[in-house]
Amino acid sequence: MSRTERQNYICELLATRGECSVEEISAKLKVSGMTVRRELQTLADSGKVVRTHGGAMMALRISFEFEFLQRARENEAAKQAIGRAAAAMVKDGQSVLLDSGTTPLAVAQHLRGRKGVRIITTSLPIASLLQYEQDIEITLLGGCLRAGSPDLAGALTETNLESIRADLAFIGTDGIDDTGCVYSESAEVARMLGKMAAAARHTYVVCDHTKLGQTALWRFGQLKDFAGVITDTAAPSSILKSLSKAGAQIIKAVGDR
Numbered sequence: 001m002s003r004t005e006r007q008n009y010i011c012e013l014l015a016t017r018g019e020c021s022v023e024e025i026s027a028k029l030k031v032s033g034m035t036v037r038r039e040l041q042t043l044a045d046s047g048k049v050v051r052t053h054g055g056a057m058m059a060l061r062i063s064f065e066f067e068f069l070q071r072a073r074e075n076e077a078a079k080q081a082i083g084r085a086a087a088a089m090v091k092d093g094q095s096v097l098l099d100s101g102t103t104p105l106a107v108a109q110h111l112r113g114r115k116g117v118r119i120i121t122t123s124l125p126i127a128s129l130l131q132y133e134q135d136i137e138i139t140l141l142g143g144c145l146r147a148g149s150p151d152l153a154g155a156l157t158e159t160n161l162e163s164i165r166a167d168l169a170f171i172g173t174d175g176i177d178d179t180g181c182v183y184s185e186s187a188e189v190a191r192m193l194g195k196m197a198a199a200a201r202h203t204y205v206v207c208d209h210t211k212l213g214q215t216a217l218w219r220f221g222q223l224k225d226f227a228g229v230i231t232d233t234a235a236p237s238s239i240l241k242s243l244s245k246a247g248a249q250i251i252k253a254v255g256d257r
Helices: 003-017 022-029 033-045 060-073 076-088 102-109 124-130 155-161 187-198 237-245
Strands: 049-052 055-058 095-098 117-121 136-140 166-171 181-184 200-206 218-222 228-232 250-253
Touching: 003 022, 003 033, 003 049, 003 055, 022 033, 022 055, 033 049, 033 055, 076 102, 076 200, 076 228, 076 250, 095 102, 102 117, 102 124, 102 166, 102 200, 117 124, 124 136, 155 187, 166 187, 181 187, 187 200, 187 218, 237 250
Parallel strands: 095 117, 095 166, 117 136, 166 200, 200 228, 228 250
Antiparallel strands: 049 055, 181 218
């Protein structure tokens, strides 16, 4: 195992476990304590870890980035299929609202290379992803940076959304129950998503099958009032049937063939 591989492994271990001792890391890597201390010092010098008495812990910034990337990789194939299907609905020259979830991020990935598309978003990762696309205009909605999440929310975000009328919106969710109610874990995000949905002519909820049949604390809308939900082919037919009965338009995204 190379030094880079060892350091990457240590970062993943600390992100998963929190604080670890030199002895624990040494046993996992099957290398000497001296080697582990040297790697930890290199990681500490680069700001990736914080040394503790007898070990180390992940630096807060890196831990946060690792957590977001891990969420993006969950059901990645399904999210990519949904992102591809959603992006195919966008015509050149249209304006698109994207919220900060990992599935809207997949939509943004498939919008690269498009002509004259205007993106309005609360997501810092989406803004970063698309900032060098020559023919895509990015508007990052103002607001407060949410604790523990790379996105903007709050009163300023909501006020700015009230002055926008976009062609399309693709928004994520923490859950959709079998009656078509759409939920978020955060009251702040729920309010913002409701404003975002109202700011677009056509709003689609984008979520993989794991969000179907689930609820969260705050309800911010019903699928029958949106243009539809885009999900993947693993979505249970029983839930899809219930959603259809509740008036939802369902679009199943097919992966690469």
